[in-house]
Amino acid sequence: MYTLYYSPGACSLATQVVIHELGQAVEIIDKQQVSDFSVINPAGMVPVLVDNGKTLLEGAAVMLYLLNKHQNTMLPATGRGREQAIQNIMFANATMHPAYNRLFFIAQHITDEKTKQLAFDAAAQAITGLWEIVEQQLATQDFLGGDQPCAADIMLTVYSRWGASFPVKISLGQSTKKMLNVVQAMASFKRAIDAEQRQSAA
Ligand SMILES: N[C@@H](CCC(=O)N[C@@H](CS)C(=O)NCC(=O)O)C(=O)O
Incomplete structure (x- = not known):
């Protein structure tokens, strides 16, 4: 069983969703419940994955570790599909x-x-520009992963939810909105959110 340190709604949510997609068992621990989290990750960040006593840091590295370890269609074994997925x-x-x-x-x-709002607006504009790149990629396929959601779709979906906490307007294209809705409706996504909520309520 994996152990995953998380913060509610943070990028670690994507790690948990992918673990469910891979059919693996995971115990999740809110980093706020750890007395000295810096012992686990000196950078103080989630996700942190523990596999059989081995600690893995950095979201992308953790994602690639999981996808390399367990059979799946999200990370092709070779070729252009693998390069694109990475x-x-x-x-x-x-x-x-x-x-x-x-x-x-x-x-x-x-x-x-005033300075704060100007900075928020500039940051939101930059984010919108990045979503335009996603929208272009989705012009010819439903997901970054092709016809099925891949790890990157799941990661982007988790990040897309953060904008609502700030006074910003982030514009998303139609294909992007469709992709985000499908990912959020996935059983693994709902299960991961439920698990975080249950843990916080405990
Ligand atoms: N480069 C790191 C960045 C991770 C990161 O920024 N994590 C945020 C949550 S999304 C975090 O842990 N922030 C501190 C906190 O939540 O206390 C990674 O990819 O793992």
Whole structure:
């Protein structure tokens, strides 16, 4: 059984969804429940995956570890499909995720209201630009993974939910909205959210 350290609604939600998609058992632990989380991850971040005493850090690395370990159709074994799937995971983790991080940073660190809104608007514009790239990719296929959701679709869906917590307008194309709705309706996605909520209520 895997152990996954998470924060509610954070990027670790995507890790949990993929673990369910792979048919693997997972125990989830809210990082707030850990007395000194920096012992587990010095960077203080989730996701952290523990597999048989081995600790894995960094969302994209964790995702690739899981997809390489268990048979699945989300990460093809060879060829262009594999390269594209890895590129999509990196786009999600290293490009879209940091773009959303700016919203959290602005909310936390800018106190002047006018400056804060200007910064929010600039960050939202950058995020919208990245969603336009996703929309272009979805012009010829329903998901970044082709005709089935892949890890990158799941990661992007988790990040898309963060915008609602800030006073920003992030525009999404029609194909993108459709992809996000399908992913959020997946049994594995609902199960992961339920598990986080049950854990928080306990
Ligand atoms: N590069 C890291 C970034 C992870 C990250 O930013 N995680 C956020 C949640 S989405 C986090 O743990 N923030 C601190 C917190 O929630 O306390 C990764 O990909 O794992």
